Amino acid sequence: MTVLTNDSPKSRVNKSLPVLKKNYNNNLESDYTEKIEELDKNFSYQSNSDCYWSEPQQSILYGTPLYQQASLAQKIALNHLHWLGSYKIVADSEMEVIFYNTITADCLRKANKDYEFIANLLAHESEQERHHIHCFYKVNYQTLRSLIGAKNWLKADLDNFSFASSNFQVLPYLLSSSANLIGKIFLKQQKQNYSQNLASKYVDQSISLPNTSGFFNGYSGNRHQSMRELLPVGWASSPFLASNFYAVRYMANLSLKNGEFEIHKYYQKLRRNNQFIPAPTQISHYHFLDEAFHTTTSLFMGRDFYKYLPEPSAYEKIIANLSVLQIQYENLNSLSGIISNRFESDRNIIKFVMKILQSPVFDMSQKEAIYWLEKCLCYEHEGFHVNLKIHNHLLSSLREFLENLDYLWPINREVRLMVSGGSIENALKNNIKGFKNFYRTIEKD
Numbered sequence: 518m519t520v521l522t523n524d525s526p527k528s529r530v531n532k533s534l535p536v537l538k539k540n541y542n543n544n545l546e547s548d549y550t551e552k553i554e555e556l557d558k559n560f561s562y563q564s565n566s567d568c569y570w571s572e573p574q575q576s577i578l579y580g581t582p583l584y585q586q587a588s589l590a591q592k593i594a595l596n597h598l599h600w601l602g603s604y605k606i607v608a609d610s611e612m613e614v615i616f617y618n619t620i621t622a623d624c625l626r627k628a629n630k631d632y633e634f635i636a637n638l639l640a641h642e643s644e645q646e647r648h649h650i651h652c653f654y655k656v657n658y659q660t661l662r663s664l665i666g667a668k669n670w671l672k673a674d675l676d677n678f679s680f681a682s683s684n685f686q687v688l689p690y691l692l693s694s695s696a697n698l699i700g701k702i703f704l705k706q707q708k709q710n711y712s713q714n715l716a717s718k719y720v721d722q723s724i725s726l727p728n729t730s731g732f733f734n735g736y737s738g739n740r741h742q743s744m745r746e747l748l749p750v751g752w753a754s755s756p757f758l759a760s761n762f763y764a765v766r767y768m769a770n771l772s773l774k775n776g777e778f779e780i781h782k783y784y785q786k787l788r789r790n791n792q793f794i795p796a797p798t799q800i801s802h803y804h805f806l807d808e809a810f811h812t813t814t815s816l817f818m819g820r821d822f823y824k825y826l827p828e829p830s831a832y833e834k835i836i837a838n839l840s841v842l843q844i845q846y847e848n849l850n851s852l853s854g855i856i857s858n859r860f861e862s863d864r865n866i867i868k869f870v871m872k873i874l875q876s877p878v879f880d881m882s883q884k885e886a887i888y889w890l891e892k893c894l895c896y897e898h899e900g901f902h903v904n905l906k907i908h909n910h911l912l913s914s915l916r917e918f919l920e921n922l923d924y925l926w927p928i929n930r931e932v933r934l935m936v937s938g939g940s941i942e943n944a945l946k947n948n949i950k951g952f953k954n955f956y957r958t959i960e961k962d
């Protein structure tokens with residue numbers, strides 16, 4: 518029999534448990550999800566169509582020469598489309614979160630009966646996400662139908678938000694080959710167990726990794742299959758790696774908060790001035806409050822919980838680092854000049870922008886649309902500078918968090934990929950390349 522001494526990490530009381538419990542109770546007592554359900558039930562685009570839903574800065578193409586000469590109705594439409602695009606990504610990310618909450622909860626429950634309440638807490642959070650996702654889809658569907666007019670636009674063309682570039686680059690190659698190698702060496706056994714668990718348990722509950730392009734699968738939708746398989750297997754395989762999932766979830770929470778806090782402030786401003794508050798602004802406000810509980814869970818699980826566990830193995834540290842690296846690579850690698858709080862290249866959303874320019878909002882011919890596309894993407898303008906500030910704000914919050922995690926490599930602790938993505942010069946270079954490629958495909962048609 519092994520006797521645990523006082524020095525054994527396993528004998529330490531996990532001090533993050535009481536704060537997690539308190540956060541769970543606070544969440545149970547709140548009614549923000551109910552408020553969101555109510556707003557979802559009563560939503561009508563027409564009753565919210567003629568006003569801004571957030572500050573003008575949170576509008577697609579804000580700061581571009583096209584925005585300067587747009588009419589008020591066009592500016593409002595661009596503001597609504599920004600809300601729609603942001604919450605499409607939030608909804609996708611939350612579908613992924615439900616999956617990962619479930620598999621990590623299962624791992625924790627099995628590891629220690631003291632963690633049972635964490636599994637309940639996570640089930641409660643997942644239930645809240647289901648209501649959030651439903652609400653975002655309802656608003657997005659009506660908004661898109663009213664502004665763009667086509668019923669089938671939502672699925673196919675919103676996905677262009679994460680339209681992937683297929684150029685060969687070194688980092689994805691490294692990530693995928695290391696994932697392959699680790700998979701071969703370490704994961705065979707674990708994967709079999711995991712797959713059996715997944716088959717018996719999750720199929721019954723209709724839970725599987727959704728084919729979405731959120732924060733965890735990656736906005737680019739370009740993830741290698743080996744990496745896609747590696748993270749779920751890893752995150753579900755040990756309490757340490759489950760804790761690493763919550764560190765990544767905290768990164769997602771901070772990214773969301775970086776935009777949503779601004780809408781929350783806009784809500785407060787309207788309320789102070791006794792002005793009409795549009796339903797989507799209220800939804801963002803209540804979502805911001807509901808997500809605060811989730812953010813607290815992620816923080817304590819990701820930053821503190823693992824410190825009371827046994828030292829992670831070399832394998833666990835590698836997986837944990839690959840996951841943070843992957844998240845940086847997929848979601849935080851560049852700078853948009855036309856969508857605030859988006860840190861990917863605009864070259865990936867050229868088709869999406871063309872759709873907007875040729876939609877009833879602008880009603881441009883293809884020739885006009887291409888003219889404005891080049892003006893907005895390939896030349897420096899205020900939009901890049903506005904987004905660079907938002908980039909640097911997120912960068913400093915991510916750094917402040919990640920420097921707490923002693924298992925991280927410097928490239929992750931210092932968020933180095935994101936740092937190198939914060940360059941207007943590089944963003945313009947990428948856009949020019951993307952524009953030229955796109956122009957060639959148009960010429961062929």
Ligand SMILES: [Fe+2]
Nearest residue numbers: 611646649808
């Ligand atoms: Fe949510």
Ligand SMILES: [Fe+2]
Nearest residue numbers: 614646808811
């Ligand atoms: Fe959440």
